[in-house]
Amino acid sequence: MSAVVIIGASHAGVQAAASLRQRGWQERIVLLSAEEDYPYHRPPLSKAYLAGEKAEEQLLLRAPEFYRDQGIDLRLNEPARSIDPHARQVTVSAGRLDYNKLVLATGSRARTLPLPGADAHGIHTLRSISDARVLRSALRDAENIVIIGGGFIGLEFASTAIKQGKSVVVLEAQERLLARALPETLSAFIRSYHAGNGVAFRFGALPERFVTRGDKVSGVLLSDGTALPADLVLVGVGGVAETALAEPLGLKTVAGGIEVDAHGRTSAPDIYALGDVAAVHNAYASAPIRLESVQNAVEQAKAAAEHILGSAAPPSAVPWFWTDQYDLKMQMAGLPRPGTTELLRGDPASGAFSILQLAGSRLVAAYSVNRAADHMASRKLIASGDFIDTDRASDIETPLLKTVAVAAAS
């Protein structure tokens, strides 16, 4: 009997299993999870779950019965130990599993800071539901919070913490927030929105060590000598692809991930990699990239499932991403590219606007704040490559889809 073994049961792994069944795979599917909880949505961990607005059962990707009904052999708390690509076997605690196709969906882990005092209690990262449980309860009792890293996770956490009346300081090594991901206008807007809610920022700040009292963190000392009091620290300095299992296989890597093609294939036969752990030459990027997003995980899983079943890969979708902070729903489509011109649609002071990045008169990326219609239209326009009328596009009253000047030849 043929078998697909999927290592990792988050957005990518679960979608791969579901898509294989949905598209007609009749043989065995084994889905291995290193975690003990049924697979869950990760984005709410730093948003609604942390804020206490969602219970754990509301985070499930699928009902527990789904796996049984679909004949997906989900094994919780069963991490893969090693892979033998010649024998086509994966070793788990219970023995060896044969595979015909292997899918690596091991995700990423939170990067940590190897500073003195880093093992003290009260220093957190946020990646899994077990991290979120600990952080949610620590947040209740905390007074002074220092967040290291002004990225999406750090800022989402800042918005939740400040709403609960905590003192919050965000340390950012760069001179502005999300310097690589967002245009300057939007960084500045987010910064002032947070500041208006009481969050303090320190830019160009380099933490040197954690100050501890007993086994608990009591502060963060910066390289300029500043000491900040802290009884809770969140380290949000990005993710590292979880490649440990794959390293002995000698798979080609690029951009910090396992190199894959549009079908999710790695450099080894019958081994696929998906989601956060994979790096692919995305049609919307000029180089191979590793994208940490739900949409990327889901799209790659669908493409790999099609390939395993012998069908063509669906066309590469426009990357999109979202973040929720306070009452701001920020949605991004496309990927930033150097040399684009920027166009502002709407007034940031109104709290609803979009920033469009254009190459000539073609839309490359769009960043929307409380403008869902612009976001959805942008996804279509970035994909189509239509030429847009920039005068009309800067008028927020004109629907973005109605600003097409010349439709691209298809």
Added chain:
Amino acid sequence: MSEAITIKFETSGGEQIAVRARPGISVMEAAVMNNVQGIEAECGGACICATCHVYCDDLDEDTLGEMSSEEDDMLDMSPAERRPSSRLSCQLRVTEKLEDAVFVIPESQS
């Protein structure tokens, strides 16, 4: 905590599935927790993927709750055909008013 109520999902094939749902969660979450197929909800209820589209043929806005402009915008771009009774189930809260309500699932969400 309020008592669970019964809501129903109808597949494009006409089959009705009754599920118990507790007030406060979303209609999308009720579908997922009860293993109802055809409501993808890729984004987990963030109102950004439009893959939890349902048709609410016999239900008015008073029963369902008002539609936000955001939901309205997302429905315009939803992969499944938009009809007058279209809603995104992640934006619908389960309340006592929804006892025995029927939500029709589109044939495809992609």
